[in-house]
Amino acid sequence: MADSDKSFKIVLLGEGCVGKTSIVLRYIQNIFKDKHEMTLHAGFFQKTINIDGKRVGLTIWDTAGQERFHALGPIYYRGSQGALVVYDITDNDSYIKAKNWIKELKTMLGSDITLCIIGNKSDLEKSRVVTLEEAEAYAKSVGAKHYSASAKLNRGVQELFLDLTQRMLSNSSNSQTISHNGPTTRPDSIPIVPESDEPKKPICCGGGQ
Amino acid sequence: MWFNQSATFSTNNNNSIPINTNNSNINKSNEDNQEIRHSTSYDSFNTIVENSNSNLNQGQTTPTIQIKIGGGNNSNVNTIEESAKEKASFYQKLKNPKANDIRKSLTNFANQFASNGPSKFEDQGVVITNYTRELENWILSNPLWLNASESEIEGIRDGIEKYIMTKVFHCTFMPARLGRLELSDGNKVVESQLVPTEEDLKLYKLILIMSFIEPVHLDIQQSIQSNEQRLQLAITELNKINTYKTPRDKLVCIYNCCKVIFMLLKSLNNNNPSGADDFLPILIYVVLKANPPMLHSNVQFIGTFRNPNQLSTETGCYFTHLVSAITFIENLTDSSQLTIEESEFERLKEKSEMELPLKLNSDMIKRLNLKVTTPPNQHKPTLATTIGSGNQQIRGHTRHLSITNSSTPLSSSINSQPFFGDLEDLEYSNTGGDSPLSNYSDIGLLHMTQSDVELEKKYEFINYQADDLKLGQINRLLEDYKRLVFENRLLKSKFKQNSTSNSNNNSQPNSHNSSMVNILNAIHSPTNNSSPVITPSPSKRDSLKTSINSNQDLSLLD
Numbered sequence: 001m002a003d004s005d006k007s008f009k010i011v012l013l014g015e016g017c018v019g020k021t022s023i024v025l026r027y028i029q030n031i032f033k034d035k036h037e038m039t040l041h042a043g044f045f046q047k048t049i050n051i052d053g054k055r056v057g058l059t060i061w062d063t064a065g066q067e068r069f070h071a072l073g074p075i076y077y078r079g080s081q082g083a084l085v086v087y088d089i090t091d092n093d094s095y096i097k098a099k100n101w102i103k104e105l106k107t108m109l110g111s112d113i114t115l116c117i118i119g120n121k122s123d124l125e126k127s128r129v130v131t132l133e134e135a136e137a138y139a140k141s142v143g144a145k146h147y148s149a150s151a152k153l154n155r156g157v158q159e160l161f162l163d164l165t166q167r168m169l170s171n172s173s174n175s176q177t178i179s180h181n182g183p184t185t186r187p188d189s190i191p192i193v194p195e196s197d198e199p200k201k202p203i204c205c206g207g208g209q
Numbered sequence: 210m211w212f213n214q215s216a217t218f219s220t221n222n223n224n225s226i227p228i229n230t231n232n233s234n235i236n237k238s239n240e241d242n243q244e245i246r247h248s249t250s251y252d253s254f255n256t257i258v259e260n261s262n263s264n265l266n267q268g269q270t271t272p273t274i275q276i277k278i279g280g281g282n283n284s285n286v287n288t289i290e291e292s293a294k295e296k297a298s299f300y301q302k303l304k305n306p307k308a309n310d311i312r313k314s315l316t317n318f319a320n321q322f323a324s325n326g327p328s329k330f331e332d333q334g335v336v337i338t339n340y341t342r343e344l345e346n347w348i349l350s351n352p353l354w355l356n357a358s359e360s361e362i363e364g365i366r367d368g369i370e371k372y373i374m375t376k377v378f379h380c381t382f383m384p385a386r387l388g389r390l391e392l393s394d395g396n397k398v399v400e401s402q403l404v405p406t407e408e409d410l411k412l413y414k415l416i417l418i419m420s421f422i423e424p425v426h427l428d429i430q431q432s433i434q435s436n437e438q439r440l441q442l443a444i445t446e447l448n449k450i451n452t453y454k455t456p457r458d459k460l461v462c463i464y465n466c467c468k469v470i471f472m473l474l475k476s477l478n479n480n481n482p483s484g485a486d487d488f489l490p491i492l493i494y495v496v497l498k499a500n501p502p503m504l505h506s507n508v509q510f511i512g513t514f515r516n517p518n519q520l521s522t523e524t525g526c527y528f529t530h531l532v533s534a535i536t537f538i539e540n541l542t543d544s545s546q547l548t549i550e551e552s553e554f555e556r557l558k559e560k561s562e563m564e565l566p567l568k569l570n571s572d573m574i575k576r577l578n579l580k581v582t583t584p585p586n587q588h589k590p591t592l593a594t595t596i597g598s599g600n601q602q603i604r605g606h607t608r609h610l611s612i613t614n615s616s617t618p619l620s621s622s623i624n625s626q627p628f629f630g631d632l633e634d635l636e637y638s639n640t641g642g643d644s645p646l647s648n649y650s651d652i653g654l655l656h657m658t659q660s661d662v663e664l665e666k667k668y669e670f671i672n673y674q675a676d677d678l679k680l681g682q683i684n685r686l687l688e689d690y691k692r693l694v695f696e697n698r699l700l701k702s703k704f705k706q707n708s709t710s711n712s713n714n715n716s717q718p719n720s721h722n723s724s725m726v727n728i729l730n731a732i733h734s735p736t737n738n739s740s741p742v743i744t745p746s747p748s749k750r751d752s753l754k755t756s757i758n759s760n761q762d763l764s765l766l767d
Contacts, residue, residue, distance in 0.1 A: 009521060012485075021484025043471065043485050044526040061526055064489035066428070068546040072533045079521075 007057035008168050011077040013101045014086035015094040016065035019120045022151035023086060024060050027161050049165065056165055060084075067097075077105060082114045082168050084160075089119045089148075090127040095135070102142055114168045115144035118160060123150040295364020296371065302353050303368075311348055315369065318344075319376035323392060326380065333381050334513035341369050341516065366516050371396065371455050374514060378454040381514065383506045384409065396458055400451040400502070408505040410577050412535070416500040417568050419538055421557040426547040427490040432477050440491075443469040444499040450507050456515035459507055460524045466495065467527040485530070493534045508532060570672050 014020040024045050045060040063069070063076045077083060083105050087098035098117055105113055117139045119130060132148065139146035145167070149156035303312050318340055327333050348354050348365055357365070374381070378398070379390040387404035405413065424433055433440070446465040453459050470491050474483040501507070511528060512520075519525060541547070544554035566574055670678070670686055678686070 007521075016486045021482075021486065025482065043467075043483070043488050043530070044523045046523065059521060059526075061529070062485040064485045066486065066490075069489060069533075069537065071540060072536055075529055075533045075536060 005054045005056065006169065006172065007059070008081040008165070008172075009079060010058055010060045010082040010084060010164070011080040012060055012062045012084050012086070013073065013077070013098075013105075014065050014084075014118075015067075015088075015091075015097045018065065018086045018088040018091070018094045019151050020065065020084065020086040021062055023084070023118065023120060023149060023157055024062065026151045026154050027157050049162075051162070051165055051169065054169070056169065058161075058165065073101070073104065074108060077109065077113070080109070080113055081172065082116070082164050084116050084118055084164070085144075086118045086120050087130065088121050089130050090121055090124050092129050095119075095130045099138065102144055106142060111143070111171075114164060114171050115139075115142070116160060116164050117144050117146045119146065119148045120151060122148045122155060123153050295361050296367040297364075298361070299364045299368035305353055307353055308348075308351060311344070311351065314344065314347075315372055319373050322373070322377050323380055326377065328380075330381075330383070330509070330513065333377075337373060337377075337381075337514060338517070341366070341373070344369055363519075366519065367457055370457055370514070370516060374455040382454070382510050384451075384503045396454045397452055398454055403451060403503060405503045405576070406506055409503045410573070412505045412539070413500060413502055413573075414565065414577055416497055416504075416538060417565060418558060418561045419541060420497050420500065421561045422494070422497055422547065424490075424494055426549045427494060428548050429490045429494060430477065430487075433473070433491065436473050436477070439469060439473045440495065440498070443467075443473075443491075443495045447495060447499040448501045450501050451503055456511045457519070459511055460515065460519075460528060463527050463531050464524045466499075467492065467530060470495065489530060489534065489537075492530055493537055496531070496534045496538065504535065508535065567672070568674065 012020050012024060028045050028047060043062045045062070046058065048055055048057045050056070061076055061080070063073065083101075085098045085101045085105075087094040089095075102115060102117065105115060117135065119132070119135055132146075136146045145163070147156055147160040147163070149160060151157060302308060303315075322333075322336070327336055345362070345365060349357060349362070354361070354365070375394075375396050376392065379385045379392050382403075383406050384403035385398070387406060388402050390398070390402055425431075443466045446462055446469060449465075450459050450462040453462065467488075470488060471483065474487050474491070475481065478487075496504075508528075508531065512532075515525075515528075520528065537546070544551040547554065549557075569577070668689060670682070670689060
């Protein structure tokens with residue numbers, strides 16, 4: 001990434017229709033209006049932000065949220081420094097699915113990855129089925145952070161990205177794993193067959209597609 | 210969607226977009242295909258390099274992408290086209306005397322690697338990436354490249370990669386090694402010179418089998434099907450992957466393919482960008498339809514030799530999507546991951562497996578070690594109808610042969626005698642000399658062995674798809690067909706006779722053999738005066754035994 005001091009890969013996870021793509025689009029769109037540097041290609045988002053005088057590059061990788069693609073997760077989140085796990089506050093299935101992702105990410109990547117759980121559609125407070133207290137308590141219990149957001153009303157979106165970036169920065173300065181241009185050590189060539197020890201499919205998730 | 214489209218997706222601002230999102234345009238012609246094609250904007254760079262005596266005259270054409278979307282001058286990411294310019298500028302600087310050492314090191318490394326490099330794939334990857342990283346640092350410490358911008362650095366990386374990988378392509382890309390490809394200039398390669406690895410064949414076969422999957426099985430929105438042309442464009446782009454040598458150029462093919470899909474989605478989605486939810490299913494569908502041979506090797510090659518830094522960029526993301534699509538296909542063992550009834554899935558898959566040999570050329574069949582099985586219950590009625598309808602034709606053309614032996618109801622005899630056979634097998638078993646006729650009953654299992662090449666020589670349309678057939682070939686096809694019908698009839702009746710006589714005389718199994726030889730000879734002997742329908746090729750005619758009077762054998766039918 002151009003002339004940035006740090007660069008982070010963020011993977012976007014969550015069931016289909018929870019609005020995960022919308023959140024990023026909303027974020028990128030406002031950045032664009034503010035005349036920050038940005039590039040927007042659907043499915044892949046990239047931008048550079050300034051935090052405490054540092055230029056930080058973010059690449060955000062969208063993933064397909066349908067249940068049938070769940071097993072492909074590791075291909076995307078491998079090598080990520082941050083994960084945005086999005087659910088819809090009006091849809092309990094999507095929340096269960098989000099918890100499954102968090103579990104999986106923690107198992108596979110441990111503390112290398114900064115986890116965010118995002119309750120989207122906070123504008124639909126009337127139809128809320130996942131309580132804020134429960135979601136926040138869960139997030140705390142797994143070392144993640146919970147955010148409420150509404151992509152539609154552009155509520156909480158900027159904040160969560162800023163906070164995530166700061167958390168990733170402090171995480172990386174702790175572990176010193178990130179260098180100038182992202183990891184310079186070659187990630188293992190990506191195998192076509194996913195590792196056998198990866199969780200195959202969450203059993204409890206009955207989320208509609 | 211509530212997004213302001215001009216702000217989110219500035220496709221209409223100051224960018225060259227050959228793929229028009231307008232349907233009428235895409236439907237117009239191949240022009241779009243031409244536009245997105247790998248253009249030859251490298252000419253200028255070639256001249257520079259060729260004049261420089263630096264052995265850097267690698268590029269002839271390179272896949273330069275012309276689709277640009279994004280933030281224009283504000284963009285902090287190089288489009289592929291921009292990075293190509295940087296690469297050209299890198300080559301230009303390289304011919305400066307101050308860069309002599311660098312140039313020498315680069316050429317030496319490539320030559321050394323090609324002659325003495327490691328042979329194991331993994332080692333090759335490590336050696337090349339390590340060298341590239343060191344060279345990059347060295348270059349950046351050279352005064353010529355002082356204060357190089359990020360895009361210039363990217364150009365340097367691309368330049369190094371292109372130079373090395375074109376030089377060592379023949380010993381690093383597995384299918385090129387298997388095909389014993391020699392060092393050649395230019396960044397293009399002829400696909401037919403490459404030999405797929407076992408993994409490639411496995412994947413190729415699997416995708417062929419899975420190609421029964423329709424968009425609806427992947428929940429792809431219906432409107433996509435009305436955009437057949439754009440889907441076709443994505444397929445075409447992906448299929449170019451084998452024709453380029455460098456990882457970057459191969460990645461551009463993937464990039465182009467994905468870009469076309471995103472454009473297509475965007476046009477269906479009121480010009481709003483779509484996410485991976487919509488994209489991945491279509492990419493999977495495109496991979497199923499494109500099925501580029503050696504896909505596995507290509508993915509492995511890119512993953513091993515592409516600069517890791519580049520794999521975290523947008524092209525890298527699309528590459529990841531491709532890996533993911535392939536993984537999805539490889540894991541498709543049952544109907545649970547598709548929107549399809551299990552029974553329907555099994556039925557379609559079985560059918561597709563059955564038809565597999567028809568979709569492959571004989572070389573592929575041989576390499577896949579395929580056992581070609583014809584299901585009796587499917588083949589039987591086909592044969593019966595063939596003969597039934599063929600009867601009319603033969604009657605019309607060969608009235609004087611009087612083979613319309615109505616006292617032998619062919620279809621009923623077929624049902625009573627399991628004969629699904631292929632004459633070729635019979636013939637080979639006969640030329641082999643000692644094959645007993647008992648093989649005959651096994652013909653339903655038609656084993657494609659070394660004879661499959663011969664088979665293709667003899668029945669030139671055996672591996673044809675409907676699309677392969679040209680108008681001028683219809684006459685030959687019809688002739689072939691009629692000959693086969695005739696042969697079948699002849700064999701049927703003779704076989705029936707034999708089995709009758711066999712039941713009377715079990716002690717003489719060899720008589721079968723000799724009578725089969727007679728039949729076959731009769732079939733293939735010159736028939737100028739007996740049937741205008743049967744016209745074996747001259748070469749075939751020469752090789753056949755002519756000692757037996759055809760009329761005599763044909764009279765058996767009367």
